[in-house]
Amino acid sequence: MTPVKTAAARTAEGAIVFTDIVGFTEFTALRGDEAALDLLSAQDRIVQETLDEKGRVVKTLGDGLMLWFSDACTAVRTALTLQERFEKHSQNEDTPLWVRMGVHYGRPAQRGEDLIGHDVNVAARIVTLAAPGEVLISETCTPEIGEAGDIELEEVGPTVMKGIPDPISLYRATWA
């Protein structure tokens, strides 16, 4: 059987951010669809207000988002800023916009406007271990972040993830 020849995949180097609203299903069951839509609208508004030209929303995934940034520092700074704004919204509006985030730096394959591949899968796994309000990043982000004076990193230990062959060291990012 002759192997099918495919064109080399177009890739992009940068930081992938996954977000997830914690307890969205339970919130919807408690407060109803209209309140759930309001919560998503609030998230969308805050994200659009916060993203600058260095970042974009790749796609929405239910109550979560996949974001893309050209560099890790911008990705983590934006994630931390988003967390501050989500927290402020939660306090002011009395609705729990509790969001967790995972950030990974890599070279995913481009498929139109979408991104796919191993690095996207890693970023998606990282978010599952983050707490509400937390930004967890992989060690691939740390060389760049290490030089930024405004971000503090705390290692949270080695992590082995389903479908990812090698353990990954994760770090909690906070403002310095």
Add this chain to the structure above:
Amino acid sequence: MSTRHRLPEGARIKAVTASGSILVIAEEREDVAIEPETRHVGLSEDGHRLEIKSKSSSLEIRCPIGTNVSAGTISGSIELRGLLGTVKASAVSGGIKIDRANGDVDIRSVSGSLRVESCGGECNANTKSGNIGLAHVGKAARAATISGSVQLGTGGQSEVLVKTISGSITVRVPEGRYPHVRFRTLSGRLHCDCPQGTDFEISAHSLSGSMEVKAE
């Protein structure tokens, strides 16, 4: 059959296994014994970590008292017995159980339960669907779970922050300490039989879970 390794002063143990469990026992000894025998053991380049890797087998590691440990697994559980230093551990479907740590603790799992008997430092515990039991935390404590419950005993010196979606929250406060309790919820209820004051802050959020603050 076990292998023995020297642990440089101040170095920590970093143990990972994909599908096995990890048991760490801190005891009166100077070296580190690992069972079963594994070739995937070595000091990190900077000499700060003794790294132990296994793909599928469970690991039993015996180490000196007060050792700093970080551990990770997917489907197995993690258990740490005896007095450790700082502990960082993560699992996916397995639970994490820690006897005593005199330093900070950070533990997280996707669906497993988390249990710490005693933590002398700050404690972070995060799981999606498991229960969280932190019997005694000396400094700041943070716990988050979606459907599980949280039971937490605070030393009454530093802030306590708890988030759940539907699980109940119980915080035990030592006698003679008077917390300021803040509880935000959509449908849960607060029961506090502890006199309030300004000694430290207990801040809890839950969508539908209730909260109880008990004086010990």
